[in-house]
Amino acid sequence: MNKSDQARGTSFSAGTKASGTSPKQxxxxxxxxxxxxxxxxxxxINFSVAVEALWANRLRSLxxxxxxxxxxxxxxSMVSLVQGISANWTDTITSLGTNMIIIAPGTGNxxxxxxxxxxxxxxxxxxxxxxxxxxxxxxxxxxxxxTAVAKLPDVIEASPILSVHAQVIYGDQNWNTRIAGVDASLxxxxxxxIAEGSWFSASDDQGARSVAVLGQTVYQQLFTAxxxxxxxxxxxxxxxxxxVVGVLATKGGASSTDDVVFVPFSTALxxxxxxxxVDQIVVKVDDASNIDAVQRNITTLLEQRHHILRGSADDFNxxxxxxxLDTFNQILSLVTALYVAIASISxxxxxxxxxxxxxxxxxxxxxxxxxxxxxxxxRQDILNQFLIEAVTLSLVGGVIGMLIGLLLGxxxxxxxxxxxxxxxxxxxxxxxxxxxxxxxxxxxxxxRAAQLDPIEALRSL
Amino acid sequence: xxxxxxxxxxxxxxxxxxDAVEAVPAPDVAPPLLVNADNQGKPLIVVHNMHKTYHxxxxxxxxxxxxxxxxxxxxxxxxxxxSGSGKSTFMNLIGCLDHPTEGSYWLAGRQxxxxxxxxxxxxxxxxxxxxxxxxxxxxxxxxxxxxxxPMIYAGLTRELREHRARQALHLVGLESRMDHLPDQLSGGQxxxxxxxxxxxxxxxxxxxxxxxGNLDSRTSVQIMAVLQALxxxxxxxxxxxxxxxxxxxxxxxxxxxxxxxxxxxxxxSPRDAQADWVTLxxxxxxxxxIGRA
Numbered sequence: 001m002n003k004s005d006q007a008r009g010t011s012f013s014a015g016t017k018a019s020g021t022s023p024k025q026x027x028x029x030x031x032x033x034x035x036x037x038x039x040x041x042x043x044x045i046n047f048s049v050a051v052e053a054l055w056a057n058r059l060r061s062l063x064x065x066x067x068x069x070x071x072x073x074x075x076x077s078m079v080s081l082v083q084g085i086s087a088n089w090t091d092t093i094t095s096l097g098t099n100m101i102i103i104a105p106g107t108g109n110x111x112x113x114x115x116x117x118x119x120x121x122x123x124x125x126x127x128x129x130x131x132x133x134x135x136x137x138x139x140x141x142x143x144x145x146x147t148a149v150a151k152l153p154d155v156i157e158a159s160p161i162l163s164v165h166a167q168v169i170y171g172d173q174n175w176n177t178r179i180a181g182v183d184a185s186l187x188x189x190x191x192x193x194i195a196e197g198s199w200f201s202a203s204d205d206q207g208a209r210s211v212a213v214l215g216q217t218v219y220q221q222l223f224t225a226x227x228x229x230x231x232x233x234x235x236x237x238x239x240x241x242x243x244v245v246g247v248l249a250t251k252g253g254a255s256s257t258d259d260v261v262f263v264p265f266s267t268a269l270x271x272x273x274x275x276x277x278v279d280q281i282v283v284k285v286d287d288a289s290n291i292d293a294v295q296r297n298i299t300t301l302l303e304q305r306h307h308i309l310r311g312s313a314d315d316f317n318x319x320x321x322x323x324x325l326d327t328f329n330q331i332l333s334l335v336t337a338l339y340v341a342i343a344s345i346s347x348x349x350x351x352x353x354x355x356x357x358x359x360x361x362x363x364x365x366x367x368x369x370x371x372x373x374x375x376x377x378x379r380q381d382i383l384n385q386f387l388i389e390a391v392t393l394s395l396v397g398g399v400i401g402m403l404i405g406l407l408l409g410x411x412x413x414x415x416x417x418x419x420x421x422x423x424x425x426x427x428x429x430x431x432x433x434x435x436x437x438x439x440x441x442x443x444x445x446x447x448r449a450a451q452l453d454p455i456e457a458l459r460s461l
Numbered sequence: 462x463x464x465x466x467x468x469x470x471x472x473x474x475x476x477x478x479x480d481a482v483e484a485v486p487a488p489d490v491a492p493p494l495l496v497n498a499d500n501q502g503k504p505l506i507v508v509h510n511m512h513k514t515y516h517x518x519x520x521x522x523x524x525x526x527x528x529x530x531x532x533x534x535x536x537x538x539x540x541x542x543x544s545g546s547g548k549s550t551f552m553n554l555i556g557c558l559d560h561p562t563e564g565s566y567w568l569a570g571r572q573x574x575x576x577x578x579x580x581x582x583x584x585x586x587x588x589x590x591x592x593x594x595x596x597x598x599x600x601x602x603x604x605x606x607x608x609x610x611p612m613i614y615a616g617l618t619r620e621l622r623e624h625r626a627r628q629a630l631h632l633v634g635l636e637s638r639m640d641h642l643p644d645q646l647s648g649g650q651x652x653x654x655x656x657x658x659x660x661x662x663x664x665x666x667x668x669x670x671x672x673x674g675n676l677d678s679r680t681s682v683q684i685m686a687v688l689q690a691l692x693x694x695x696x697x698x699x700x701x702x703x704x705x706x707x708x709x710x711x712x713x714x715x716x717x718x719x720x721x722x723x724x725x726x727x728x729x730s731p732r733d734a735q736a737d738w739v740t741l742x743x744x745x746x747x748x749x750x751i752g753r754a
Contacts, residue, residue, distance in 0.1 A: 028632065028660055028663070028691060028694050028695075028696060029625060029628055029629060029632070029660055029661065029663055030625075030628075030663070031663045032587075032615070032617075032662060032663050036615075036617055036618075036621060037587070037615050037616055037617065038615075038616035039616055039617060039618045039621075040613075040616050040617060040618045040619060040622075041616075042613060042614070042616065045613050052601060053601070056601055367597070368599055370597075371597045371598075371599060371610075372610065372614075373558075373582065373585075374556070374558065374585060374591050374597075375585070375586065375591070375610050375611045375614060375658070376582050376583065376585045376586020376587070376611055376614040376615065376662075377582065377586075377614045378579055378582045378583075378614070379578065379579070379582070381614060454558045454559075455553050455558050455559055458558075458593070458597070
């Protein structure tokens, strides 16, 4: 060793001495100053490297994002659908009055009687106001029950409802709708406001007069074409003639709420449906806090009136609008949870796809990693590069999924006639979820890349 | 400045020796174990009793058995030896790609042997330029982007990166091709891009691992001319080669065998690659090298 050192020393050390005494820049490239370093952010470059790498394998990248894309699409479309239905329902239910109890015949539980057992959103809406199909019920409620319930404490009003479906005709227009025989008090119980004319009076009811109040939908179907003023006009319901006294303002929400003709209860009982039973009794309670107490009182009262023995099943059931809302929300969250579960599976599959392709990518680019490391890339730089690549991949899927999901949601809600609601959640969630999936499933391949030994990596092909 | 040109070829202008990028070694750093005879300028590379063992399956391989070596600023050293002699392991160690199992290694006054992998990466980035046998350019990136890579990891601003990339490519005569992808360039051109990339961070040391191994003999001479010119401007170069005629362009040869340094000798009269290349080019006038550098 010494010998060789000396051999070299004699011929070359003179130059070194000079450099020690007069340090000068070499002429190759201007020397970098300390302040030149660590000035620029590497993340932006990592991002463009990621985009470049993904673009170089566009087909593969596109196929990889498919999993995320499908997951996000389904979540976004379902969320907007559920939000639309939810908005619609909440509207409908609150428009019916919040301090309301509905008494329906039959032993079924609340779910069945509120119509939630049926499938589509629209038919669900109509069930809230309409009578239940006879098939699901045994008739047990009488007009006398309604009168008795109305006398209970804290009950402001109670109205029986008798429903039939019939053809309504005016001039050459006709429309099949629901005819509801109700007390004059129903206007107040269900918060109906009048667009034109007036609600029928109590004396109309007592006299069983042939008068009718038209829902907005029915009015439009019969009178918009001719442009005539409906008040005082005579329409035909089935084979009988009725005089129109009022037109109701729309309630908004589900259109089926407005698709109704109200006639006095006694008139309906006499002329439309000869029956001693009613389909529903709606009760208005003075305050929401009394609803539970009133429900108990009604139960006791009706059990006595119907001679139901202690321990046997009631032949009627009660639903308050609050319960309706609660039940509805419960079902909504159930449906949401179901879709979240399905979406999670899809996103997991998508994430595994990303992880898989990133592992392939790291393996393919081992040499590149080695080169980068030899040029001074820190492990952190390599980690960031591949993590950003995975997140970008995932985000692209998320954004495409969001756009298509919103389109799909728009289409679905429009078809079902419910409002298309876009909340920040609808469009922020896909970003958060897909970025999260990218980080979660991109971390392992990125860590693997960062942990490579530079020598091994350089040696690979 | 006055007495320093004695060993240099007469045609070149006086040059200054490159210092470490981050300047003068601090005085309180422990002195290198081996120092130059004059002890004035510290050697750029001081390797003392370096061992490297690694596991190959069940077997324990002793790649290096106590190698000691010094390389001063401005030297052009050829590391030679048969395959398996430990020269690659030695290169990896002085290239800060690996830690020695035992022994110490000082580069520009810093002890590398105990650096964390983060510090090693930083050292590679700022003090060392690599030139490989297979060029090792990123195939999807243009010549310019390839040259910018070390500066990206050094955190240089975009303006500075572009400026220096252009300068470096100009230096190797490829400024006009800076937007070409590697596969649009010939082997010699790719290697010159790699040299430009190795230079952009103004390293103290250029490590060339069989830089002519993938090139025909004429292009090899051309690359050696570039390296020689760089060395004459003061850049310290350590070159691994098994080709004796390539080693003749350097100023010093060290021979490895079985993990030991066997011989260390100056090249008595280094060949002039530029002159050789001109001769070769005259014999085959079809290629046209805008040789500058």
